Amino acid sequence: MKQSKFHGRVEGRAAHCAIPGCDEPGEFRAPLTPGGPDGPGSWRWLCLDHVRQHNSAYNFFAGMSPDEIEAAQSPIAGWDRNVRAFSAAGADPAPAWADFRDPLDAISARFRPGRAAPRASRFDARERDAMGVLGLADDADRTALRRRYSELVRRYHPDRNGGDRSHERALARVIDAYQLLKTARAFA
Known part of the structure; x- marks a missing residue:
């Protein structure tokens, strides 16, 4: 046929x-x-x-x-299923890519028996201070950083709090902290 x-x-x-x-x-x-x-x-x-x-x-x-x-007729019909997320349980954690200059070194460090990859501190002193300004824990991820930043900007911005300009200094500190942290190696 x-x-x-x-x-x-x-x-x-x-x-x-x-x-x-x-x-x-x-x-x-x-x-x-x-x-x-x-x-x-x-x-x-x-x-x-x-x-x-x-x-x-x-x-x-x-x-x-x-x-x-x-x-x-929804554009997402058929795609809105509950699926199980991939789990890292039982697998070695991924390498901290920011700790290596060459990606191949990071991959090989993961498979070296008996030797752990060199681990730098997640935040330097300035970044730890900025985390304190935003009220975030050391284990926060990029999503938590953005969410907290948005929450604090809404709280302190004069357009959102009835024109109260007494929080301008706090708003400036929040913005400065976010500008520093959004480019931090820990959030890369």
């Missing part, structure tokens, strides 16, 4: 159209039952005229409520 690019036609099929009484060749596949979680549904072969008739009467949304139709 040869597959034609014309409307899904499969030329050269010996079988006739599945509609009783039609002697035309059944060159177009049409769903008889919809697919489900157990696999694809069943199919039947129709001639061009009958597949056109089938397609014009087909309604994907038949039997759905308005909420189900809206969910099916």
Whole structure:
């Protein structure tokens, strides 16, 4: 059988159209039952005229409520599943890339038996002070840094607190701390 690019036609099929009484060749596949979680549904072969008739009467949304139709038409339909996150449990922790000049050294340090990779302190003195200004712990990640920065800017900015300018010094310290930390090696 040869597959034609014309409307899904499969030329050269010996079988006739599945509609009783039609002697035309059944060159177009049409769903008889919809697919489900157990696999694809069943199919039947129709001639061009009958597949056109089938397609014009087909309604994907038949039997759905308005909420189900809206969910099916969503651009993220099918992608909003709960999935298990990858776990690092049982695996060696990834190397601290910032501690190495050459990435190959970082990778090889991970696999050297009995020797740990050189580990520098996560923050220098200025960065630890900036973390204190923002009220963050040493184990904070980039997301926590951004979230805390946004929270403090909203709290101290005069446009957000009724024009109270008494917090300008605190706002400046928060901005300076964030500017320093967002380029810190620990958040790279």
